[in-house]
Amino acid sequence: MGYKDVYKQWCEDTYFDQATRDELKKIEGNDKEIEERFYKNLEFGTGGLRGIIGAGTNRMNIYTVSKATQGFANYIIKQGEEAVKKGVAIAHDSRNMSPEFSETAALVLNANGIKTYIYDELRPTPMLSFAVRYLKCTGGIVVTASHNPPEYNGYKVYWEDGGQVPYPRDEAIIDEVNAVDDFRKIKTMSKEDAVKAGLFNVMGPDVDEAYDKAVLEQLVNEDIVKNSDIKIVYTPIHGSGNKPVRRVLKKAGFKNVYVVPEQEEPDGNFTTVGYPNPENPDVFKLATALANKEGADIVIGTDPDCDRVGAVCKMQNGEYTVLSGNNTGALIAEYICSQKKEKGTLPANGALISTIVSTDLTKAIAKNYGLEYYDVLTGFKYIGEKIKEFETDNSHSYVFGFEESYGCLSGTYARDKDAVVASMLISELAAYYKTKGMNLYDGLMELYEKYGYYRETIKPITLKGIEGINDMKKIMDTLRTSAPDEIGGVKVIETRDYLSDVIIDKVSGKSCPTGLPKSNVVYFTLEDSTWFCVRPSGTEPKIKIYFGTKGTSLEDADKKIENAASAIMKIVDEVLAK
Numbered sequence: 001m002g003y004k005d006v007y008k009q010w011c012e013d014t015y016f017d018q019a020t021r022d023e024l025k026k027i028e029g030n031d032k033e034i035e036e037r038f039y040k041n042l043e044f045g046t047g048g049l050r051g052i053i054g055a056g057t058n059r060m061n062i063y064t065v066s067k068a069t070q071g072f073a074n075y076i077i078k079q080g081e082e083a084v085k086k087g088v089a090i091a092h093d094s095r096n097m098s099p100e101f102s103e104t105a106a107l108v109l110n111a112n113g114i115k116t117y118i119y120d121e122l123r124p125t126p127m128l129s130f131a132v133r134y135l136k137c138t139g140g141i142v143v144t145a146s147h148n149p150p151e152y153n154g155y156k157v158y159w160e161d162g163g164q165v166p167y168p169r170d171e172a173i174i175d176e177v178n179a180v181d182d183f184r185k186i187k188t189m190s191k192e193d194a195v196k197a198g199l200f201n202v203m204g205p206d207v208d209e210a211y212d213k214a215v216l217e218q219l220v221n222e223d224i225v226k227n228s229d230i231k232i233v234y235t236p237i238h239g240s241g242n243k244p245v246r247r248v249l250k251k252a253g254f255k256n257v258y259v260v261p262e263q264e265e266p267d268g269n270f271t272t273v274g275y276p277n278p279e280n281p282d283v284f285k286l287a288t289a290l291a292n293k294e295g296a297d298i299v300i301g302t303d304p305d306c307d308r309v310g311a312v313c314k315m316q317n318g319e320y321t322v323l324s325g326n327n328t329g330a331l332i333a334e335y336i337c338s339q340k341k342e343k344g345t346l347p348a349n350g351a352l353i354s355t356i357v358s359t360d361l362t363k364a365i366a367k368n369y370g371l372e373y374y375d376v377l378t379g380f381k382y383i384g385e386k387i388k389e390f391e392t393d394n395s396h397s398y399v400f401g402f403e404e405s406y407g408c409l410s411g412t413y414a415r416d417k418d419a420v421v422a423s424m425l426i427s428e429l430a431a432y433y434k435t436k437g438m439n440l441y442d443g444l445m446e447l448y449e450k451y452g453y454y455r456e457t458i459k460p461i462t463l464k465g466i467e468g469i470n471d472m473k474k475i476m477d478t479l480r481t482s483a484p485d486e487i488g489g490v491k492v493i494e495t496r497d498y499l500s501d502v503i504i505d506k507v508s509g510k511s512c513p514t515g516l517p518k519s520n521v522v523y524f525t526l527e528d529s530t531w532f533c534v535r536p537s538g539t540e541p542k543i544k545i546y547f548g549t550k551g552t553s554l555e556d557a558d559k560k561i562e563n564a565a566s567a568i569m570k571i572v573d574e575v576l577a578k
Contacts, residue, residue: 003038050154071177073112087115091128092143096268110199111187124306126418144305147277163384163415214413228431235260238267241306278310308406309419313440326359329402353401357546361454384415455557488567496523
């Protein structure tokens with residue numbers, strides 16, 4: 001059946017509600033829009049669903065969410081009676097349709113005899129991860145599109161350890177979802193009947209209290225916080241962090257926390273920012289204005305599902321500067337390691353974990369403190385898998401892990417990045433440096449002086465729609481099959497193709513496996529310590545090019561980054577022009 005036939009079916013079939021059919025009839029005659037909505041089913045990938053909200057098979061709506069949930073239910077049922085009995089925890093953020101998708105998922109699971117435990121209102125993604133572990137559920141679902149633009153929503157699946165579903169379980173769930181080939185095969189029931197049957201359950205305040213306790217246990221120096229007069233401006237950027245971040249900061253002992261009033265309330269349209277990503281400095285305009293007014297030491301901002309946090313610090317000259325995810329991640333890693341070493345609590349078998357596209361500074365920190373360092377693929381699920389591995393084989397003790405994309409986790413109470421604990425630790429860091437007459441930027445410069453001048457940047461290229469998918473493929477194929485021997489006049493000394501699982505030493509000609517799961521990623525190392533990595537985003541219509549280097553000074557590092565970035569962007573432009 002072609003996409004036009006599927007479109008006609010959705011327009012005419014009374015299985016689909018009147019609002020859905022009316023929405024689709026409005027685009028009658030717009031072949032491009034119809035094709036975009038129906039040329040494929042919204043793909044249930046290794047993490048779940050993510051797409052534009054709207055009617056159609058390639059959109060986020062109650063029908064595609066129901067299908068995904070029926071597949072997940074079928075998988076759980078096949079795991080046996082105990083898996084069904086333990087149930088599924090569900091959370092959602094502030095995005096449009098998040099409450100509706102959350103309830104839809106719960107009622108599909110309930111109709112399949114699976115209990116659900118749902119929060120009474122929006123909660124951060126890491127709180128879902130915690131709830132799965134705390135309630136000893138079989139799995140979890142969180143409805144969110146993280147930091148994507150307002151038109152998006154998504155649906156992520158977790159397993160019993162609180163982490164996103166790992167391989168090969170993820171592929172088995174994907175198979176079950178794809179096997180649901182008729183919407184009428186999807187079971188559901190009324191909320192009233194589900195509640196009466198004891199299948200639809202609302203979580204109580206004990207879950208929040210237990211979560212807060214676990215987060216507060218990650219404080220490194222309680223006395224520094226209690227004795228600090230640090231001023232903090234916080235913005236939840238219209239998302240789910242508002243209550244838990246403020247609550248935890250207050251319990252930790254921070255006395256001067258100012259919330260940006262225009263961005264305090266949940267708003268799925270993210271009216272004041274449009275694109276609610278703390279990686280974008282523009283989201284901090286209102287927060288920085290409030291910081292100037294109050295004389296705040298730092299600004300922190302969390303994304304809609306509160307698993308990422310951005311930070312801005314006040315400089316010695318009174319101006320404010322934005323820190324990157326690599327900056328804050330490295331600062332927290334150094335702080336935890338140095339303070340625990342001083343106290344004698346740094347584990348002898350400790351390990352730091354980060355991703356292949358994050359700063360190499362973390363490797364230097366790990367080496368300095370005698371810790372193991374582990375590289376993983378992009379996606380916090382891989383850090384979560386490592387934590388589980390450490391707990392299973394007792395090989396290492398997890399100390400800290402982070403991604404360059406503004407996500408980190410201290411502690412093992414959850415298996416996903418947590419902006420609540422990150423907000424608390426960044427605030428503690430700022431309080432610590434203030435006792436030394438320094439700010440976070442000063443602390444970063446101190447790190448550079450100690451380990452070397454590490455710099456990183458990212459060049460995202462937005463490629464939307466069917467044409468965008470084809471363009472991404474062209475870029476990846478070109479770099480994979482026609483790998484350059486030099487970039488900007490600097491020799492390439494190593495290439496890594498994570499899809500083919502091969503690392504090639506360009507000097508010796510020797511090759512070896514990457515040691516990581518297969519992924520559509522290519523990575524190049526240059527002889528001047530510069531590297532760049534190219535990967536299509538798994539959550540946005542983008543291809544991302546990451547750059548990193550180590551220089552003799554900030555100027556030297558910046559120059560090397562600019563040289564490599566200019567050369568690569570020229571190659572990309574040539575590919576897209578063909």
